[in-house]
Amino acid sequence: MSTRSYQGCWTCKRRRRRCDNTRPTCQNCSRRGVDCEGYEVRLRWGSGIASRGKYTGADKPLEKSIPPRPKGRQRDLRREGKKLGAQGQTNAEFDVMSSESGDSPSSKTEKGEENELIFKECESPRKLNMGPIFPVLRDGINVLHSTTARDSMLQPRLPQLCQESSALYTICLAFQLSLVSTHSPRFFEYFDAALREFRSELARSTTLSDGTLTAGLLLCSIGLMHGLPWTMHLEGMHNILQSHGLSEEPSIPSSFRSHLLEVMGVMDLPCFSVGRQTCIGRKIPCIGIWRRYCQPAGPRLGVEPVSGLPRSLLDIFAGIGEETTEQSFMDWTGEIGSFMQCYLWEAHRLAGILSLRRYIRSAVREEVVLDISTWRQPKQCPADTTALVARILANLDALRLACAERPTEDAFIKNAVLYPIFVAGLEVSAMCENPQWQSTIRKCVLGSRQDEILLGLLEEMWLRKDSDLSVDDLARERGVEMGLL
Numbered sequence: 001m002s003t004r005s006y007q008g009c010w011t012c013k014r015r016r017r018r019c020d021n022t023r024p025t026c027q028n029c030s031r032r033g034v035d036c037e038g039y040e041v042r043l044r045w046g047s048g049i050a051s052r053g054k055y056t057g058a059d060k061p062l063e064k065s066i067p068p069r070p071k072g073r074q075r076d077l078r079r080e081g082k083k084l085g086a087q088g089q090t091n092a093e094f095d096v097m098s099s100e101s102g103d104s105p106s107s108k109t110e111k112g113e114e115n116e117l118i119f120k121e122c123e124s125p126r127k128l129n130m131g132p133i134f135p136v137l138r139d140g141i142n143v144l145h146s147t148t149a150r151d152s153m154l155q156p157r158l159p160q161l162c163q164e165s166s167a168l169y170t171i172c173l174a175f176q177l178s179l180v181s182t183h184s185p186r187f188f189e190y191f192d193a194a195l196r197e198f199r200s201e202l203a204r205s206t207t208l209s210d211g212t213l214t215a216g217l218l219l220c221s222i223g224l225m226h227g228l229p230w231t232m233h234l235e236g237m238h239n240i241l242q243s244h245g246l247s248e249e250p251s252i253p254s255s256f257r258s259h260l261l262e263v264m265g266v267m268d269l270p271c272f273s274v275g276r277q278t279c280i281g282r283k284i285p286c287i288g289i290w291r292r293y294c295q296p297a298g299p300r301l302g303v304e305p306v307s308g309l310p311r312s313l314l315d316i317f318a319g320i321g322e323e324t325t326e327q328s329f330m331d332w333t334g335e336i337g338s339f340m341q342c343y344l345w346e347a348h349r350l351a352g353i354l355s356l357r358r359y360i361r362s363a364v365r366e367e368v369v370l371d372i373s374t375w376r377q378p379k380q381c382p383a384d385t386t387a388l389v390a391r392i393l394a395n396l397d398a399l400r401l402a403c404a405e406r407p408t409e410d411a412f413i414k415n416a417v418l419y420p421i422f423v424a425g426l427e428v429s430a431m432c433e434n435p436q437w438q439s440t441i442r443k444c445v446l447g448s449r450q451d452e453i454l455l456g457l458l459e460e461m462w463l464r465k466d467s468d469l470s471v472d473d474l475a476r477e478r479g480v481e482m483g484l485l
Contacts, residue, residue, distance in 0.1 A: 007019070007021065008020075008021060008026065008039075009021075009025070009026050009029065009036050009037055009038060009039055010037035010038060010039070011026075011029050011034060011035070011036050011037045012026060012028060012029070014037075021039075023039070024036075024038065025038070141154060141155050142412060143179060143415065144218075144221060144306060145305050145306060145308075145412050145415065146305070146306060146307055146308025146309075146412055146413060146415040146416035146485075147303055147305045147308050147410070147412055147413065153255070153256055153259050153305075154214070157210075157256060158172070160211075161210060161211040161214050161215075162211065163211070164209045164210060164211025164212065165201060165209065165211030165212045165214065165215045166197065166201060167194065167197040167198040167200075167201045167212070167215045168211050168212075168214055168215040168218070170190070170193055170194040170197050170198075171194040171197075171198060171215050171218050171219050171222070172218065173190050173194070174187060174190040174191040174193075174194040174222060175218055175221065175222050177190055178191070178222050178225065178226060178449075191222065191228075194219065194222075195219070198215055198216065198219055198233070201215070202216070202236055202237070202240070205240055206240075207240070208237060208240050208241050210256060210257060210260060212237075213237060213260050213264070214260060216233050216234075216236070216237045217260065217263050217264060217267070219233050220233050220234060220267055220483075221485075223481065223483075224267070224273070224450070224481070224482060224483025224485060225448070225449065225450040225483065226449055226450070226453075227449075227450075227453045227475075227478075227479075227480030227481060227482050228480075228481065229277055229481050230481060230483070231267075231268075231273065231276050231277065231481065232277070234264065234267060234268055234287065234289075235287065237264070238264075238287050238289065259305075261289070261293055261294055262290075262294050262304055262306075262311075263306050264289050265289040265290030265293065265294040265318075266290065266304060266306055266307050266314065266485065267483070267485065268286050268287050268288070268289045268290060269286060269290060269314070269317055269318055270286045270320070270321070271317055271320055271352070271355045271419075271484075272307075272317075272419060272483060272484045272485055273481070273482065273483055273484065274422075274454070274457070274471060274472060274475050274480075274481070274482040274483070274484065275471075275472050275474075275475025275476045275478075275480055275481045275482060276472065276481060277476065277481050288318075290314065290315075290318040291318045291319070291322075295315055295318065300312045300315055301335070303335075303337070303341075306485065307416065307485060308341075308344060308412075308413060308415070308416035309344075309345065309348060309416070310334075310335045310337075310345065312332070312335065313332060313345060313348065313349065313352075316328050316329060316332060316352065317352055317355075320352075320355060320356055320359055321359060324356065325356070326353050326356055326357075329349050329350075329352045329353050329356070330353075332349060338409065338410055339402060340399055340402045340403065340406075340409065340410050340413050341410070341413065343395045343396070343398050343399040343402065344395075344399055344413055344416055344417070344420075346391075346395050347392050347395040347396055347399070347417075347420035348416075348419060348420055350388050350391050350392045350395075350420070351392055351419060351420040351423040351424065353388060354385065354388055354389070354392075354423050354424070354426070354427065355423055357385065358426065361468075362470065385427050385429070385430060386427070386429075386430040386433070386434075389424045389427050389430045389431075389437065390430075390437075392420050392423070392424045393424055393437060393440055393441075395420075396417055396420060396421060396444060397440065399413070399414075399417065400444065417444065418450070418451070418454070418484050418485070419484040419485075421441055421444050421445070422454055422458065422484055424437075424441070425438075425441050425458040425461070425462075426458070426461065426471055428461050428462060428464075428465060428466065428467045428469070429467050431461075431462055432462065432465055438462060441455075441458065442455065450482065450483075453480055453482060454482055454484075457471055457474055457475060457478075457482075460474060461474070
């Protein structure tokens with residue numbers, strides 16, 4: 001008779017011996033002087049994006065990626081499974097959560113299929129109407145851009161990038177859920193799993209692949225839109241790049257790699273963040289990625305697709321705290337673009353002057369010595385702050401009317417209005433003297449979670465009527481770290 005045990009301890013099972021099922025350790029193991037491995041349930045995961053169901057063993061959620069099912073005896077299949085068990089496990093986090101909650105195998109399969117649908121929504125954008133004021137395409141890839149590029153650099157590469165990074169697929173699911181308010185409870189469940197997966201992947205990375213870098217930037221995008229800590233991910237990725245020689249990147253990197261570094265550099269600009277947490281105490285609250293790695297890399301022409309701004313204007317923004325002065329913004333010659341782009345760029349140029357003034361006032365209050373020498377300090381912009389606020393809001397109102405008149409001309413440009421709106425609203429004296437401008441700002445917001453948090457900060461500033469109140473300190477008091485992208 002067979003002596004194999006089906007209900008014994010793991011040691012007896014492995015040795016194919018009869019087990020007496022004594023708890024906590026069996027007597028057979030004790031008599032032989034070996035460690036009893038116990039009786040607890042062990043979970044085993046297969047390779048690929050799902051452990052069960054239609055996409056078992058597939059490396060990405062596509063029909064053509066489903067591998068052929070092997071044929072043979074169960075013993076041969078088990079041996080093959082052990083070989084594949086060392087490979088990446090993209091969807092293991094969600095299966096673990098399902099097991100802990102007591103989900104049945106069929107519910108796990110349904111969850112895997114649901115994950116696939118969420119990923120397809122992220123990969124394939126569709127139009128959502130967000131109301132009459134600045135209706136915006138807010139689904140999937142679209143929300144990541146402020147320019148209507150005919151060919152997205154990310155969308156065609158997303159399946160391949162998910163193969164490079166096991167965390168990217170999980171982060172894509174969390175990102176897509178973050179765009180739909182009705183999924184907020186589930187979003188945090190997915191976000192926690194994505195955060196754990198990315199931290200684990202970052203900890204074991206010696207080099208930063210395009211897939212891992214994309215995953216980190218997408219995770220930062222989730223944070224800056226929901227007020228969750230995000231700049232720490234920038235610093236973690238920068239540390240890996242620097243330790244591996246970021247300055248030793250190929251002299252002519254791929255266009256997609258250059259794009260990722262530019263996105264990282266834009267996110268790092270201090271004027272585009274509120275309540276930044278990881279850089280407290282620094283003289284200049286940023287890493288300096290744009291100035292050190294993006295600005296010297298090549299021609300400064302063209303529009304950066306995430307911010308929607310010309311690279312020549314971003315060079316000036318990156319110099320705030322260094323050589324940039326108000327005259328730098330005044331002397332910017334601009335670039336050729338559509339009428340709506342010109343409205344947007346002019347609003348950003350004027351908002352840059354206000355950001356520079358706020359930076360200087362903050363430095364004076366904190367008794368920070370500025371490095372700008374006297375010969376680098378030309379005359380300031382002759383317009384006072386109230387006039388600049390009026391001109392910013394006028395350009396944004398013209399942009400709003402143009403978008404209403406030509407809704408399909410440059411649909412994504414509306415994603416870029418947040419920075420000038422917020423900077424104009426920070427001028428408390430001008431806002432209190434002109435209450436109708438507060439109403440204009442309330443009408444211009446898009447209704448997202450990001451807009452609600454930032455508008456709440458502005459409302460608090462207007463209520464206190466304190467021009468010296470730091471919005472960064474107010475954001476940190478509320479425990480939020482926001483982005484203006």
